[in-house]
Every structure is written in C-alpha cells, then in structure tokens.
Amino acid sequence: MDFWNAVGEMGGWPLVFLFVALLVAFAFEFINGFHDTANAVTTVIYTRTLSATPAVLYSGVMNFLGALLTVLAGGAAVAFSIVNLLPVDLLIDANSNAALVMVLALLFAGVMWNLGTWYLGLPVSSSHTLIGSILGVGMANSLWKGEGLRGVNWAKAGEVGAGLLLSPLFGFVVAAALLLVMRRTLKEPKLYEPPHDGDRPPRWVRVVLICTCGGVSFAHGSNDGQKGMGLLLLVLIGFMPVHYALNVNDPEKVPQLLHATNEVRAAYAKYEVPLPDALDRDLRYVAGHLDGLGSLNDLRTREEKDENGQPKNVRWEVRQSLFRTNREIKRAGADRGTPAEFRAELERVRKTRIAPTIEFVPVWVVVGTALALGIGTCVGYKRIVVTVAEKIGKTHLTYGQGAAAEAVAAATILAADMVKLPVSTTQVLSSGVAGTMVANGSGVQGGTCRKILLAWALTLPACMLLAGLLFTLGRLLVG
Template sequence: MFDLFSGLDAWVAISLVLALAFVLTYEFINGFHDTANAVATVIYTKAMPPHLAVMFSGLFNFLGVLLGGVGVAYAIVHLLPVELLMNVNTGHGLAMVFSLLSAAIIWNLGTWYFGIPASSSHTLIGSILGVGLANALITGIPLGEGINWKKAIDIGLSLVISPTAGFVLAALLLLALKRLLPLSKMHKTPETRREIDGKKHPPFWNRLVLVLSAMGVSFVHGSNDGQKGIGLIMLVLIGIVPAKFVLDLDSTTYQIERTRDATIHMRQFYQNNATTLADYLALGKANNVDLPKKFSCDPKTTEQTIAALLLALDGIKDYRDVAPDARSQVRRYLLCLDDTAKKVGKLPQMSSRDKKDLDNLRKDLTATTEYAPFWVILAVALALGVGTMIGWKRVVLTVGEKIGKQGMTYAQGMSAQIVAAAAIGVANIFSLPVSTTHVLSSGVAGTMVANRSGLQGGTVRNILLAWVFTLPVSMGLSALLFWLATKLLA
C-alpha cells in the first residue's frame, strides 16, 4: 500500500491522503447513517442488546464488503461518461472527488442529525450526476453526453422499484404470517409482550429470525454500499497516481492474454456482423492505427482502437513492463472498446445471442481495469464496520416508533428485514446499487399499513421529502463545489 506514495510530489501526496480520508469518512458516516436501519428492528424488538447488535452488524458489514466483489463499485463509477473517465488528470480528478464527496457528506450528516432515514446511495449518485453535468457545462460538451444516461436510468429505476417492492412484499409477508399463524405471539409489540407475558424478549424462534435477518441485512448492505466506497477510492487512485492503478499491475499473464484474445474476438465479431455494423463502426475505412494521446471515443474509430490496443499489448506478459504513459493509453483503449460494445449491444438489429456474446467479450476485456487492491477493500470494510457501531440511536428510534402510529410487532420487524435482505441481495447479483434505508423503511411502512396500525404523517412526510430532495440537492451542491474547484485550479 505505502509504495503508492513513492515518487510523488509533496502536494500530490497530501492531496492523495486527504482524498482517501474523505472517501473513508464518507463510508464511516454511511456506517452509522444507513446501518442503523439494519439494526433498528432487532434493537427495538429487544431481540438483541444494542451494543451487541451494532457490534455484530459492524462485523457482518465488514464481511459483506470483503466478499461482495466490485460489480456495484464500477456500476457507480460508470455513471460518469467514458470521456471523463478516460482523461482524468490529477487536478481534475481531485476536484471531482472532493466535490462529490463533500456534497454527499454534508447531506448525510444533516439528515442523520435530524434522525431522518435518508439514503447514502441516493446522495452519492446525485453527487456523481452533479459533477458529470457540471463538467459538461464547463468543457462545453452537450449535457446529454455529460452523464452515462443509460446507466443512470438503470440505477434510478432500481432506486425507485426497490422501496416500492419493499413496501408491497413486506406487507404481503406480514399478511401471510397473520393468516397462517393468527394467534402467534409474534404479533405482539415489545410493550404488550412485557405487559401480558411478563417477558422482555421475543419468543425464541421470532428472536432467532429477527437476529439472522438483521445480520443478513447488514451483510448485503456491506456488499452493496461498501462497494460504492471502493469505486470512489479507485477513482481517486486512477486520477492521482494513474501509473500504478489504471491497470491491475498484479494481472497474471493469462489475464493479459485473455484481454488480448477478447480484443481479437471483438474485431472478428464486428467483421462477422459487417453487414449491419459497417456504417455505424466505419468498418474497412481505417487506414492507420495512429490515435491522438487524448482521443475521443468514437465508434467510427473502433478499428484503429483495436489495432492500437493489440499493438500496445503485443508480447506483454506483465503490465509492469509497460511504460507508465502507455498504461494510461491501454486503459483508454479498453474503456473505449467497452463503451462502444455497450452501444453496439443496444442497437435494435442485434440479436439476443449477439448481445450475449458481446457481454461475455466485455467481461474479458475489462478484467484488468475493473478491479480493486485488497487493501482498498479492507480499508472500506473497516470504515463501514466501525461506523456502524456509532451514532445509530437517532435512526433506530425513527424506524421503530415514528413510522407507524403504534409500536412495531415482532412479525413486522421480521417481515421488513427478510424482504430488505432479499431485495438488496438480488440487487447485488445484478450489480445495481440500491438504498438499504429506503428498502427497509418502506418495508416497515408496508407492514404498518398491512397491520392497520396507520402511519405517522409527519415522519412519512419527512422521509418522502428527503427522498425527493436528496437527488436535486446533492446534484446542485456537488455541481457548485466542482465549478468552484475548477475555477480555483484554473
């Protein structure tokens, strides 16, 4: 890890330390901001003592980050357009990262202070979109190209659908439990359990399910939200010390050959589909492989890009043998080819089989660019895990007592947590960032409606207002900060 500081100017090293500290601070705040939702039901229902619940939740968040992969991390990164990702330099990269993280941290702390279950995921995505749009305005490119809108729409849909699904499915699960086990003690609140049965804790099986589902929510939260921090750190490292991180320098010879083979097969794929793709990719019209060092990713230069990449990788068995400037160029070629392949896959004339072939080629193509060193994963896991153990009380009170007009029953807590763990787990499989906060609080609201407990209008209004305003506020704040930062650097 520490060798990344070797050879850096003092101001660059200080900037790098500050940028990494900002990302880890964001994840730390995410821990006590979002993970309070994971332990809210298990603490409120007295299934676990608070100190034990947050300790185990922190542990499962830690494990979730370690075992979660990097799919969601790069889904977040690729919200930014490929042109910006290809040409991030030190000053620009610092301005981008500090702006979006500052905006996210400010909003997260504000909503946490008032005990509002707002979404860190929502905040981060809004901050990234704000930076992308501000960059488009500053550089004079069309706003439509300032953001990867297809990825933004996919993520936006996941953020809208997941809480809706949480509301409906948690309500249905509670209704099923009430129908199948109408006389069960699981339908009591902690207060009625203590008054009628004289017992402090839930019945054994209900307690076990509450604990397991809470740890499940913690684990999938870590594997989903933790990856966002991983993606941000990789943006920092690629922007500030590109020579060491634009490519995975620990890639094996096999992985490099796999990348080269994917490039060759991609060229063959385009040639085999020349009838439908010739005009879109300008196939057969390339006369040389010379591309400018800071080139624009145009599908019509695909043949030149493929040829240039194969030339750059010719005979390479270890990325350390590639000159630092050439590594950045290889990454640009790979990002450009991946972006073009995504666009080709969306063309209406492409069959489902062709799209599947392209997706497989893209996975091999990006195997050595979409990665994260173990120390990055470990640092994010620690920040999220430790943050989980601090500052949880405000949101626990809101989720347990202030969403519904009556206290939460054990069955309601079980239903909301089981649905939240399942929904976030499915999102992880498809590399979609979702909001633990929104899914779980919506699940609790759904069970309150299904239980005919009614909802507290003030709390629900605050949660909805936070949900509505998070995106525009974080976008506007990050855009403003990015604009100011670029003016200072000019």
C-alpha cells in the same frame, strides 16, 4: 505495491490532497455504516430480541463480511456502476487542479449531507447522496467548460436512478403483502401485537429476527460496500490514472488480451456479422500496443505524442480502447438480431478476458472499505433507530413486522447485487416498515413520513447542487 510506487512519484500539495481525499472517502463509508445500518438493527432492538450493544456488533461484523466476501467472490459490478456514472475521462482530460477539485467536491458534499441528515435523525439514502454528488460535479465541470451537460453518463444514471426509485415502492408493497400472508398462515397473536414491557419474543421468532438482521446487514455490506469502493476508485483514478488504468498485477494479462482481440474478430467473421469500424480501430490499437510486451507494466515505457506534440498516456489510451470494446460487446449482446451463439461467444471473451483488466478493485481498498463500514456500524446508530422504530408507525414495532420488513429488504438488496444495481438499504427497509404498519392496520405517522419523503426527494438535487457549488468554489480558488 503499485499504490506506494505511485505515491513515490507524487509530491507537494497533490500528495497532501490525495491523502485528504482517501481519508474523506473512508469517512463517507464510516458514516454510511452508522447512518444506514441503523435500519438493520432497529427491529432486533425494538422487539427486544437483542440489546443494543450485541445487536450493533453483530451487524457490524455482518456488514464487514458482506463487503469483503461479495467482492472477493463475485466481482465488483456495483462499484463500477458508480465509477461509470462519471465519465472518468473527465478526471484524465481535465488539468490536475480540476481533477483534484472534482474529487474533493463530491467527497465533501456527500459527507456534509450524510452528517446533517443523521444529526436530524432522518433515514435518507447514502446511495442518493453519493450519486447526487457525482452527478453534481460532472455537470458543474461540463458547464464550467461550456460543454452543456455532457459531463454525466446519462444512460448509466438512468439505470441507477430506476433502481433507486423503484426499490422503496417494491419494499413497501412486498413487505405489506408478506405480513398479510403471515397473518393468514401463522396464527400466533403475539406476532402482531406491540410487545409489552419486559416481553421478549418466542425463541423461534428471535432466531428469525436475528437471521433477518444479519441478512440485511450482510446485504447492506455487499451493496453499499461496493459503492464505497467505487468512490475510492474515483479518487485513485483521479489522482493516479497511470497506475489504476489497468490491472497490472497479473503477468498473464498481455497474452490473454492479445488472444481476446483475435477471438472477437474470429466471432464476427464466423457468424458473418459486420465488424464495426470503431471496434476494429480499438482492437488494432490494443493489439498493436501489446504485441511483444512482457506485462501491462511495460506500457509505461512506450512513448507517444498527441496532435499537440504532448506526451500521451499510453496506458490510459489502451484502457479506453478496452473500455469501448467492452461496451460494444455488451451492446452486441443485447442485439437479438444476431445468432445466440455469437452473443454467447462474445460475452465469454468479455467477462473472462476484457472486463477483469479494466474493472478491478485492489485488495487494500476492499479490506479498508469493509473495515470502515463495519466499524461505522457500531457507533452513532441511535438517532436513526428511534425514527424508524418509533416515528414511522403509530404503534410500537411488532415481531411480525420486523421479520417481514427485514426479510424483504435483505432479499431486495441481494437481488440488486445480482443485476448489478445500487439500491438504498434505508429506503427499502423504511418503506417496508411503513408497509407493514399499513398492512397491520396500525397506520403511519403522517408528519414523520412527510419529513422522510421530503428528505428523500431533496437528497439527490441537494447533493447535486452542493457538490456543484463546492466544485465551482474550488475552481475559482485554485484556477
């Protein structure tokens, strides 16, 4: 209901741009479905475990479940790693035209690159595409305002970049190693030979391949689905900051947060750790504005003026104080010079009281993203499937190679979920296929691999440049 309340307060072109932005964001996730998930169905199709139609339907359902169940059960940390790449203050501090252009530029840049590489049959990373587009508009906005390159959260970008760069290397090495272990322990020759016309794998191999296909699809949904949710949250925060600053749907949030401010202070006093001045100010700000309120919704009734006499967005200011508090507690938790009990107490307060107030995904965003990803999986997969199965290695994909590559990909992506990092399904699985080709002695096709590596290398800078150019063009047009 908060969404429709916010829509009711908008009008004219901002409302039109909002629905265009939401449509393009869902389109990005739809394209992600058939662009990335082709990797998951490649092995079952090319080993003749399943025919194409049931394979993509099965993968689509597993993508839907992965996106839906992971977030509903365990939170959306990966989604917020995407949101926090772009300091969301930019969307609030900028004038409304700049915020609209910023969101639309990163959306169109991502969709254009993904469609272009899909048309060429290149299995590039939708994760790199999205992250490059976010970095591009952040940098372009800062340069436009003469602030250098401050428009990007470089610390978070470094964390995300490390995961995206290391995961394909991990996929290549581990998939190759797993296939070598399989060759030593499973002596069935048919596992390591390309299937002949009409051949189908043994029943137990089919079960394994179906399970690994489902595992990769579920893992892709859990990780890439959250990236789509992060993209939609950027849209909602950019267009409706008052309504999506805080989770206003739980009436117990006010007493919980007031209790949390006291608990944080008590922990610092109990363990005789100096309370940082900035944290002290944020705790006072939150407590002072929440005291006496029935719910977070009531923050809208409190009016304040900034130094220029303009109305201040109090709900957003409280959100920012909680965001800084959350960040400071995480920093304190990494300080091994403080007692372990102190760090554990702060982390409990952060995870149960503070983080859920500012890191939340509306249910309609979760369901809509899961549907877009699942439906997208069922169309347009053939171009990428042919590249992965026929053009990476010099021989046809074998049963053993398919099982090894997919098992490693699924495990890598699920592990990334646990450490809250976005990784590329495309890169992990394609690298895994290449690794198994090398381990099997069949070799890889140098021309195709060079094209894929070049596309991988270009995706991040190309999307940064494209998004930056679109943002600059938009600012020139709208002022």
